[in-house]
Amino acid sequence: VTQLSGHGLAANVPRGWDGAVYRRGGDEPAKHALTANKFGTVPDATAGRPLHYPPILHLATFALPPDRGDFGGGALDQMKARDLFVCLLEFAPDSAGAPLFATDGVPWPLRPDDFSPSAMRVPINNQAGCQRFFTVGSRAFTLYAVIGSHSLRRILVPRINEALAGVQL
């Protein structure tokens, strides 16, 4: 287990896992900072206010490609049946009061039945996802976790929970 930290996020990365903590830079195209506009909780640049570039934590049991989306786009299609992917994304501070983030405290441990193929942002084979929005203190987050096989959820979800137990916000 190795400690990985940055941008206010930290995680104990299990041996053999990939992990990254990053924030898109100001020179990135605005579409990458999006999360923002998509949920309507963060002002966009056209209103004359700066875009929010969210801190993001990725954990995966497989090789994370360097050119991947914030929610694993371009990476999830490389998952095998027993692979796991975890994304934790922090929203702008003024999101904390929004109803979407009403859940107080971290949502883990997750249950196997929390995972569903229909929760995948983009359905891929037999993969299953789980997304939760929550607030810790004055910080708003979303957790998006994916398992490689919905059929194996009772085996895979405990491993996701082990990894999440090492996350510090």
Add this chain to the structure above:
Amino acid sequence: VTSHEGERLVLALVILMAVVLGIVVVLLIGLLRTHAEVLRRLHELGAGIYDEAPARPAEPASLREDLTQRVAAGVAPPGDALDSVPADLVGVDARGDAVHVGVAGEGRLTLLAFLSTGCTTCAGFWEAFHEGRALVLDGGARPRVVVVTKGPENENMGAVGTRPPANGVIVMSTDAWTDYRVPASPYFVLVDGRHGVIGEGSAASFGQLAGLLDRATVDLGVATSGKSGARAMEERIDLELLEAGITPGHEALYQWDAANEERAGA
């Protein structure tokens, strides 16, 4: 001749023979010493004729020792990483963001390319990885390429970011250089997630690197192209059982239904 004269003659002959014998002994000793000196010189030259058969080298205690004994003259022996347990890489990327690259684990095959921006020989490798030139090992396996530079305290971050590998990642970590005991750059370490470090060494060109990797996998007989048939079948059966909800220790694995009972009885 009187008996007196005869005695004197015999005495003279004995003395003469003693002198001759003494001279012969001196000559013989000198000859033997010369012979010994010749043999000693020949032995020093490796052509001793009375030496026993050359001693067999001791059985290598490790893979690294074995390779070190077989390495050709003029080629740097492998470093100390062989036989070691694979260590995951922890550092930052070219933007300074924290990154952790898993190397250990079933099915992982990783090529760690230890490069620096200041070394002339490294330039060709930066270019090749940036262009995405494929590294395909004997058997068809394609290792994941991880370019490892020293940490930001010892490396030019700006320069590192200008040539990112097209199909790999960059980790800036001085600790990784220490963990894998990298002697200099460029240096390459091939890591199998299950076997550990299976090959390492330096190369002057991308083509030479490909040959180096092929030899590493072929010499060691590491199946990089896939699992053995038995292993693959075992994994497939495990997966099917798991998908059916039958986990290790599940009671269904130990049930012996009536039909089977009858068959066993018959």
